[in-house]
Amino acid sequence: MLAAGAARADVPQTPVESLRSLSLEELGKIEITSVSKRPEPLSRAAASVYVITSDDIRRSGATSVPEVLRLAPNLEVFRLNAYQYTITARGFASPESANKILVLVDGRSVYTPLASTVFWETINPLLADIDRIEVISGPGGTLYGANAVNGVINIITKKSEDTQGALADGAVGNKERDGGVRYGGRFDGNTSYRVYGNGFDRRRTDPVGSSDHTVDAWEGGQTGFRVDSTQQADVYTLQGDYYSGHVTSDANHPYGENLLGRWTHRLDDGSSLQVQSYVSDDTRRLPTLTDDLRQYDASAQYDVVLGRHHLVTGLEERVSKEDIVSTNSFFFAQPIKTLNVFDVFGQDEITLDPDWTLTLGLKGEDYTYTGFEPLPTIRLGWQASPRQFVWSAVSRAIRAPSRIDRELQANGILVPSPNFQPETLTAFELGYRAQPTGRSTVSISTYYNIYDDLRTDAFVHGSTLPVVLSNGLQAHTYGIEAWGSYAMTDWWRLRPSVNWMHKVFSLKTGATDFSQLQSAGMDPDIQAQLRSEMNLTATVEFDAALRYVGDVYHELISTPAVKQYVEADARIGWHVTPAVEVSLDGSNLLHAKHVEYNDPSTTPERYISRTVLLGTRVRF
């Protein structure tokens, strides 16, 4: 778990000791994992990147992807109830406004063009099969496209050859039960596969308001497969998933499936070509709404080194066909709509001299609603000394209009907004990573973001309904994300982090906002964590975390919407044998229950309770 060098200051590591028993042949078969669109040592990544490793996930005791994401110090993660979360980076938290983070699972976008959001409850991979989660705070528009405005979360599962054999894990606690199984095998020497399934059952959260009788108890599961085949210079991957979840009160029933194929061809000159395609179908049934989204995506990417230049170029086409049948007062005049996005991008990473790297990137994106949008970035990296790396970047990113932004209407309340424009960001970033001593690492990222054309609900006439969604809000935000690690001893590591930000919003001249700056979201100015990781013996681990979340304010209200709190988590894990692990995990230990977030316009306020989980994981 100890971190490696300066440049990798923020990367938690597989213990190097665990590789001792391997032969040279075996070492050559271990896969390394990529950081951006091409493999790159994190050290030289001119961006604010935090990587959550598979070992971090296991040791966190988390049973869902959102809970795992609490490990990333550059994210804000708030649990709303038994199944809903709001997750963002660099501000704009709240279910309505956390629309500036792009989320990918093995290269497949799970960001919905309906509402510019991510339905976290529909992402339930087997956590044991996740290789790593790369969390990039800050704009990633050039490589990842529109909507990678405030960050990108890249969930990468292991190759099937790295998940061979059988695994079963389960956990039982006062608030939930979880279980999963996986089996990985081989078709032949070059082709391996895995199949998995998991299920969970989460209990109702306690309401805050006495009149709130909603039931949010939530159960579901996901099953899927992955096949990888390596034929000399070619690597083929085929994978698919099927998920279904169900709120007991029938308030929400999402289900869907996806299938993805990827072909990577390595040419003799060291360059590589990757072609990927996927289809996905996501359906969501709410009491007064049925939403069916089908997406077809194809992309190609070419990666080559020419002297000092490392070029990555590519293109992508995605067709999203959505059918929304609404029986409530909000509806779409055309229930079925097809949206097309086509983009082409190029990035050149230029080695100016051994210590300086300049990256120029440009993506052009053509979208049904907006036409052509350029998404440029310039990044500079400087290896200031063997143990210090400095980077800076200037980027432009947009949040493309969603269907809701453009087409949603309600008689007498909301009129469609065919002229709704993208929300734009111009971001300035400066960061520093270092390894002050062999035992310590530090990463500091700062940013100054200028937003324009943020969404407002403007009155069509005077100050009476109806409203029309408009681009009447501007903002600038700035902040610091800092984290580090310090090895107290060979067996004990501390990881402190702090995330501070400041936001200033202003309506454009003449603009009005009936929603009272809903799109500004509500964030704590400050969050801080202290994590401790101990290997008490060769087989016993003890991990603990203290988390502080500052007061969460609405922009226009001087009393906090959610009061500051400190919470603690702890986990003890015992490797009974190399194949069997048992663990006892406690979350939110300091209070019987507390509120993490409060956004009455979307969901009733609920308490999040102390939880205790007894878990086990067996390989055979």
Place this chain on the structure above:
Amino acid sequence: MLARSGFRSAILGLLLFFAAGGPVAAQDAAPEYTIKATYLYKFGPYVSWPSGAWPPAPAPLKLCIVGTDPFGDVIDRAVRGQEVDGRAFVVRRLPRLDASSGCMIAFVSGSAAQSAAEALAAVKGEPMLTITDGAQSARDRGIINFVIRDNRVRFEIDAAAAAAAGLSISSKLQSLAVPLAGGVG
């Protein structure tokens, strides 16, 4: 749609399925530099240095990191307790490399103080196992050069450079190397 009973039966099916298979050991993925650090000390036993090139046992084997250090404490931890012919490793971090540096194994990554090519030129012909990381050209490449193939850490061996340095590389190690790209120099 996967109703509650539906996903239970799906799990049941999987259980039946994997009960029929056999166990297979799995090595999870690892960070690139953790793998490279492990290689560094594991190369030693496959390389013969000219006799008398280095102080005899029990003097430790000097493993140098020259220039930018991508390993941090991983390399120190990697070599802890490791021995070759009863000799322990000692890790030294150097801004510059020359013939008097006394490194048996030198991981050369270069820095502003001395580029990788300059460091390699400074010890050309010395009995030193130079190792570079992803070098693209012959002048930046050590006797062993790490490369990434299929997302795995592999290495090239420049047999001519090894011979010039008086090092003998075992055929076992040579058999694990990937073919040298782009000519010898």
